[in-house]
Amino acid sequence: NAGVTQTPKFQVLKTGQSMTLQCAQDMNHEYMSWYRQDPGMGLRLIHYSVGAGITDQGEVPNGYNVSRSTTEDFPLRLLSAAPSQTSVYFCASSYSADYGYTFGSGTRLTVV
Amino acid sequence: GQQVMQIPQYQHVQEGEDFTTYCNSSTTLSNIQWYKQRPGGHPVFLIQLVKSGEVKKQKRLTFQFGEAKKNSSLHITATQTTDVGTYFCAGAETSGSRLTFGEGTQLTVNP
Numbered sequence: 001n002a003g004v005t006q007t008p009k010f011q012v013l014k015t016g017q018s019m020t021l022q023c024a025q026d027m028n029h030e031y032m033s034w035y036r037q038d039p040g041m042g043l044r045l046i047h048y049s050v051g052a053g054i055t056d057q058g059e060v061p062n063g064y065n066v067s068r069s070t071t072e073d074f075p076l077r078l079l080s081a082a083p084s085q086t087s088v089y090f091c092a093s094s095y096s097a098d099y100g101y102t103f104g105s106g107t108r109l110t111v112v
Numbered sequence: 113g114q115q116v117m118q119i120p121q122y123q124h125v126q127e128g129e130d131f132t133t134y135c136n137s138s139t140t141l142s143n144i145q146w147y148k149q150r151p152g153g154h155p156v157f158l159i160q161l162v163k164s165g166e167v168k169k170q171k172r173l174t175f176q177f178g179e180a181k182k183n184s185s186l187h188i189t190a191t192q193t194t195d196v197g198t199y200f201c202a203g204a205e206t207s208g209s210r211l212t213f214g215e216g217t218q219l220t221v222n223p
Contacts, residue, residue: 033210040121042200042215043155058210059113090154097208100145100157 002026006091006104013081013111021076021107023091031094032074033101036060036087043090049074050097081111114139116203118214126222131188133217135201142207144177144184149216150197191221 007022025032033048035058045058049068063085065077074093078085088108092101115138125131135144143162147155159168161177161184168175174187184203188195198218202211 035213040215043202043213045210045212048210092155097204097210098143098160100160101147101155101211102157103154105154 004091004093004102004104006089006107008107009105010108011110013078013109015081015083015111017081019078019081021078021089021091021109023074023076023104024072025074025091025093025102026072027093027102028071029093029095029102030071031096031099032068033058033092034064034066034074034076035090035092036085037090037106038087046076046089078109083111085109086111114203114205114212116201116212116214118201118217120217121215122218122220124220124222125191127193128190131191131195131219133186133199133201133219135184135186135203135214137182137203137212139182139205141181141203142205142209144201144203145211146175146184146186147200147202148197149200153197155200188219191219193221193223195219196221 004025030051034046035043044060047066049055052071055066090106091104094101117136145160146158149155165179166177172189176185198216200216202213
């Protein structure tokens with residue numbers, strides 16, 4: 001099992017560009033989520049999904065979109081990148097919100 | 113909204129010393145989880161506590177959930193250099209609700 005796979009590992013964007021961060025899991029987990037991690041601020045929830053076709057906003061959703069067309073994939077779209085979106089992004093999955101999460105290795109994004 | 117706070121933010125210890133990090137929630141929690149993140153790595157799930165007053169051990173790590181289910185602690189006995197990293201707690205208000213992470217405690221261990 002590969003677990004949770006995130007691509008790319010590193011990305012540099014110019015302000016205003018758009019891009020999609022990919023996340024895939026092969027554990028048949030229903031629950032998937034996206035977090036951003038900034039120094040001294042822990043992990044903040046961007047969006048999450050409790051199953052295919054169902055998504056909801058976390059605490060910092062502005063500037064990001066998600067979709068969940070399959071159980072395996074949960075891509076995160078940056079609509080128009082801003083320097084404030086410079087961060088490390090982690091995707092996580094779990095059997096449900098009540099179980100421990102498996103995290104991907106992260107995407108380090110820099111917006112210039 | 114729910115807030116989860118961790119103290120201390122940083123802790124430096126000599127190898128062999130004990131270490132404790134504390135987690136406090138503004139609301140009663142359904143469960144609390146603990147994660148470890150090595151420098152440059154991703155968070156790794158350590159344990160989940162569900163019951164009031166619960167205590168769980170993993171080798172040198174002891175996890176406690178408070179009686180009121182609003183606080184938790186992680187204690188490491190006789191730290192080793194392999195314990196270096198940031199330890200996060202994460203709590204859920206109700207079963208099935210999303211987790212709120214604390215800001216983490218960054219542990220450094222001097223050999």
